Amino acid sequence: MDILLLTVGFGFMIVGIFGSFMPVLPGPSLSWIGLVLLYFTNAVPANYWILGITLVITFAISVLDYIIPAKGTKKFGGSSYGIWGTNIGLIVGIFAPIPFGFIIGPFVGAFIGELIYDNKDHGRAFKAATGSFLGFLAGSFMKFVICMMYLGLFLWIVWEHKSYLF
Secondary structure, three states: HHHHHHHHHHHHHHHHHHHHHOOOOHHHHHHHHHHHHOOOOOOOOOOOOOHHHHHHHHHHHHHHHHHHHHHHHHHOOOHHHHHHHHHHHHHHHHHHHOOOOHHHHHHHHHHHHHHHHOOOOOOHHHHHHHHHHHHHHHHHHHHHHHHHHHHHHHHHHHOOHHHHHO
């Protein structure tokens, strides 16, 4: 049973890393589930401090993932229309049947939102949309780093208890 939990937990870690770039998959949350599965094994004693701290980090990253693109739009001169456009574009982009809709959606949403706000200033709309895109990239990078840290923690724990697991 331990080997099954270890394998499924590692699978969650890998899917979590891919999920750090794809908004359809909650990357840090999936990686955290992989850590929890590791602690369900008989060979690894439960460490509630690690699980609690990583849960708080996962929750914070999940919240920031929605805030950062909007803040990027605001930082590059976007209005509340651009911020709303970014959030709506992200949701539409996730479900749109186009390749990379989750990347294109926030950019297009911010651009359209800014054009609704002021349809004469295309340069400002493009700048705000660029801020949205950079915010998305920053959020994805942040999630990737956290998922890689969780993978490192997972592998370290497995290494520490390998004589009991295998």
